[in-house]
Amino acid sequence: MSGSIPSVPAMAGDLAGREYWDRVWADQQFPPDIAPRGDSLWLHRDRLLHRSIARAMAGRPAGLRLVELGCARSAWLPYFAREFSTQIAGLDYSALGVQQTVQRLKASGIPGEVRCADLFDPPEDWIEAFDVVSWFGVVEHFDDTAAALRAAARLLKPGGLMITEIPNMAGLIGWMQKTLNKPVYDIHVPLTAKQLAAHHRSAGLQVVSSEYIVPIDFGVVDIEHLPAGLGQRIKARLLFGLRLLAGAVWWLDQRIGPFKPGRVTGAFVLVTAEKPLA
Numbered sequence: 001m002s003g004s005i006p007s008v009p010a011m012a013g014d015l016a017g018r019e020y021w022d023r024v025w026a027d028q029q030f031p032p033d034i035a036p037r038g039d040s041l042w043l044h045r046d047r048l049l050h051r052s053i054a055r056a057m058a059g060r061p062a063g064l065r066l067v068e069l070g071c072a073r074s075a076w077l078p079y080f081a082r083e084f085s086t087q088i089a090g091l092d093y094s095a096l097g098v099q100q101t102v103q104r105l106k107a108s109g110i111p112g113e114v115r116c117a118d119l120f121d122p123p124e125d126w127i128e129a130f131d132v133v134s135w136f137g138v139v140e141h142f143d144d145t146a147a148a149l150r151a152a153a154r155l156l157k158p159g160g161l162m163i164t165e166i167p168n169m170a171g172l173i174g175w176m177q178k179t180l181n182k183p184v185y186d187i188h189v190p191l192t193a194k195q196l197a198a199h200h201r202s203a204g205l206q207v208v209s210s211e212y213i214v215p216i217d218f219g220v221v222d223i224e225h226l227p228a229g230l231g232q233r234i235k236a237r238l239l240f241g242l243r244l245l246a247g248a249v250w251w252l253d254q255r256i257g258p259f260k261p262g263r264v265t266g267a268f269v270l271v272t273a274e275k276p277l278a
Contacts, residue, residue, distance in 0.1 A: 070138035072097025149203035212266025
């Protein structure tokens with residue numbers, strides 16, 4: 001287990017900023033493990049995401065080298081190591097986030113290398129070093145999506161796979177985020193599946209798939225750090241009720257579905273793309 005933690009400035013075009021993420025990582029608990037094989041209704045999101053990722057990884061050998069960008073407190077690195085026997089690495093510009101990732105991997109008994117660095121100025125020995133680049137809820141925070149994708153693609157070997165997942169801020173989830181906590185909505189660039197795929201092509205990647213995943217997930221909506229008071233309590237109760245509604249939709253999805261989420265109802269957008277061989 002290793003971690004490299006220099007001081008890194010905020011990345012250009014990042015709508016959130018390192019100070020924002022340091023505050024988030026200091027205040028929130030670690031996310032639970034990704035558990036695609038669990039029986040709980042509330043793991044339905046994990047099962048659906050795993051289904052699409054497994055499709056993307058199908059036919060690729062074990063032992064691939066994978067890096068997660070924006071890996072603070074990552075639940076995804078242990079998941080990829082366990083499910084696909086990948087050699088894992090992580091990159092984040094938050095020193096606190098890197099420390100937490102190292103801590104999580106160590107507690108899980110999973111080897112990996114985690115570095116604190118700017119995506120636009122990555123370690124030289126990581127250029128074209130990875131078979132898979134993954135990021136979850138990261139690229140939508142950059143005002144120039146294609147530029148961020150091009151920077152990420154530098155880490156991919158020719159023929160390598162990029163897995164990009166973002167919350168669907170262009171749909172119902174985004175509307176609810178904007179209504180309940182607009183400052184959080186404002187640090188996202190709303191992108192449809194079509195738009196995100198187009199940005200991958202602009203970055204020189206060949207899109208394999210572009211899809212909406214998970215029918216409604218109000219657990220994505222963030223009302224943390226709202227000022228305490230009656231308004232905050234009302235919003236918290238409303239969001240609790242909406243999350244129960246999402247659970248009911250998931251229950252129906254398992255029993256009479258599957259439902260095919262779209263631009264309005266999809267909770268996430270997932271794009272997979274490959275770096276050309278030449």
